[in-house]
Amino acid sequence: MTFARFALTLTYLLLALTATSQIPTNGLVAHWPFTGNVNDAHGTHHGNANNIVPAQGKMGMNNTAYQFNHANAFIGVPYQSDMNMSAISMCAILKPNAFYTNTCQGNYVLIRGTIGSSGGYFHGFSDNAYNNCNAADTNLYVFSVHVGPITMPNSAMQSNTKVHTGSWYCVVMTYDSGTTKIYVDGALVNTTTGWSTTIGSSTDSICIGKFPWGGPGxxxxxxxxxxxxxxYNRALTQSEIDSYCTNAPLIGN
Known part of the structure; x- marks a missing residue:
């Protein structure tokens, strides 16, 4: 086979793979694949971009991701009523480049409302399970989840998986009927049961990339x-999480 024919065959195979790659759609509320814009590929939850830069995604292709490297870099998503739900899955393909190490060390991938508020939910990482707000340790950052007006120790809502800069992760966090779960690269790394409240509801928007209500401090x-x-408005199954982690990085490549 000539090189030209081989290259053409490889191109067709890649195009076919991309065309058939899709994430689970049952219960999908919003999907931001970041393929050249911050629009919702599933519905109308289109974002408003602020100080973010197009970047290479996990598969190494240009303009299939966004880089957040500014204290005021974020995507705002206006409120819609379907942001209120009784069960949830929050999924992200991400690569940390540096840690936020100032007071309380929070690194917010996605936040709605504030932690502990009705209708709120959070996907991110910090070292708060190990240190106080005034002592950052970059060797102890772990993924964490929070939903609704729930009061529990930080350690109960965080994984044991350490977060490292420069590494890609597929992180899925689910909540349903009093149980939260955290999956990292398809592996279940934390389960917390006994949450005695519901997520609740609010008219808060969603923010991706920072905590917009925290002020400069x-x-x-x-x-x-x-x-x-x-x-998603439900807890994904293990097989669906595997599907998301496999297919999400291929979309748009």
Whole structure:
């Protein structure tokens, strides 16, 4: 086979793979694949971009992700009523480039409302399970989840998986009927049961990449690259999480 024919065959195979790659759609509320814009590929939850830069995604292709490297870099998503839900899955393909190490060390991938508020939910990482707000340790950052007006120790809502800069992760966090789960690269790394409240409801918007209500003292900005984010109104199954982690990085490549 000549090189030209081989290259053409490879191109067709890649195009076919991309065309058939899709994430689970049952219960999908919003999907931001970040393929050249911040629009919702599933519905109308289109974002408003602020100080983000097009970047290479997990598969190494240009303009298939966005880099967040500014204290005021974020995507705002206006409120719609279907952001209120009784169960949820928050999914993200991400690569941290640096840690936010100022007071309380929060790194917010996605936040709705504030932690502990009715209708609120959070996807991100910090070292708060190990240190106080005034002592950052970049060797102890772990993924964490929070939903609704729930009061529990930080350690109960965080994984044991350490977060490292420069590495790609597929992180899925689910909540249903009092149980939260955290999956990292398809592996279940944390389960917490006994949450005695519901997520609740509000008219809050969604913010991707920082905590917009924290003011200059508590921006909790994410410093890194986001390839894909999706939200569902139910807890995904293990096989669906595997499908998301496999297919999400291929969309748009």
């Amino acid at each position: 508590f921006p909790y900005n994410f410093n890194g690259v986001l390839d894909d984010i999706a939200i």
